[in-house]
Amino acid sequence: MEKNDRLWELLAKQQSGALLPAEQSELQLLLANDPMVAEQQHLLGQLFIKSDTVLRDDNKEQLLDDIMGRIYEAAQIEQQPIPVASRKSKLVLVTGIVLCVFAGSIWGYFAWSSKMVRQSAWHTIVTPAGSISRLTLPDGTLVVLNAGSTLSYPERFNRTKRELRLSGEGFFNVAKAAGVPFVIYTRAMEVRVLGTTFNIRAYPGDQQTETALLSGKVVVIPTGKKDTSITLRPHQKVFVRNTLPVDDHQFTDRDDDEADSTAVMLAPLVADQQDHTIQETAWMDNRLVYNNEKFPLLMKRIERWYGITIVCRNKALLASSFTGNVKQESLERLLRLLQQTQYFEYEIADKQVFIY
Known part of the structure; x- marks a missing residue:
């Protein structure tokens, strides 16, 4: 990579907040060898506008137009009085340098900020055996995790889909967000919702994965069967056979009736006649x-x-x-x-x- 290309890359990463400590030292060395760019980098730092949101294309153009004008004005202020002919050529040269550096930097900012949104950090919550965890997701969804469960979710949901990964059992009270589906992936099924309360049991060692719906509406898609979907109504549940056999290393026998069960099966939720407890969600109490x-x-x-x-x-x-x-x-x-x-x-x- 050419030295100037590397310099502009490091400037872009600095402006987008993605510069590593080792790269900071490299940038300082490159700037020390190029005082003119160092001066314009200082000017750029004064003009740079940092945003935590992803701008639309029309907003980007408006922002660039505004900043270009500010660069031109700032370049005029920064120049010392010199003869008219030299001042005009110097101004054109300085403005050109600023625009080149800024173009690289602002392009880097948008590229890096978009990359950081796309590759948002994921959090993983692990609930040990013998305990229950409760948490609130970034969108306000309430989650209760049963013992031996693991839930992974992004630090920030994107604007088109809210995606999670579940191993174990969890109860979800999903916050409503128009047009932004809430999707949970397990080994045996994919569950899509918009706003509802439901329970998923998807332990790796079990023979089947289960989704039980209390209110709202969910669509269940068995893994590997994108053309097959099951729509649940309130107080229904669906069982899907796990693709891998149950871990029965502790058993001296095996229940063949369970092994031959139907791959996908619907069933109603049944409440206890005395205390109206629903088996699928009783663990939360x-x-x-x-x-x-x-x-x-x-x-x-x-x-x-x-x-x-x-x-x-x-x-x-x-x-x-x-x-x-x-x-x-x-x-x-x-x-x-x-x-x-x-x-x-x-x-x-x-x-x-x-x-x-």
Whole structure:
């Protein structure tokens, strides 16, 4: 790269706030070797207008016209009185230099600012096992993350789409933004909404991913099936088979009925007749609700709920189903409640539970 090109590149990065410390030293050295450009760079620094927003094309032209005029006026002020003939040629030369430097700098500013918006930094929230996280996204959307979940989202949403990545389970109360869809990507599905409340369960180790809609409207698109979409109405949920098999390294048996289940299935949300609790969102109230749930699936939920590992060597237990509704119970209390449905013995050692 030519020396002048490199100088203008560094000036552009300085004006856009993207200059690295090492590049700052390089820029100072280049300016020291070129006093004329250094003088005009100082003038440019006085005239530069910094903005945190992305300008429309018409605004950019207006801004450039305004600044060009200011450069011309400033160049006149900066010159010392000299003979008329020399002053005119010097003014043309100085103005030309300023325009060249400024053109490179302002182009760099818009290019770098646009790049920074496109490549906005992403935040990742990780909720450890045995805990729940609550956060507010940049657009005002409220999110509750269940244990063992990870959510990634940009520092700033763009103007056409609000995109996130979820692994685990989360409840979303989406802020309305006309014409700006809210999109959540999981391994097995893509969920698109405009403004609504819903729950997604997408743990990597589960056999299926689930979206449950409480209010509003969402469109679910299974991964790899862009021509297939499922529109949910309030109090409906959809299951989508994960493309990868469940991680069953702790199981001594496998539920073949679950393995042969339908790839995509719709079902209604069912509230408890006594306290009207909805199973899909009960976890936000520190409540563990399970309804005719096979133990291998319930076991995974208990592991995340209490931050433990379960090793089950009881084949009869793995074939059993359980129904219950508990709130803020200790692990031992929960195990004793499960024993009332299907007897088993257990041993707790630190963060592991062995079931026989």
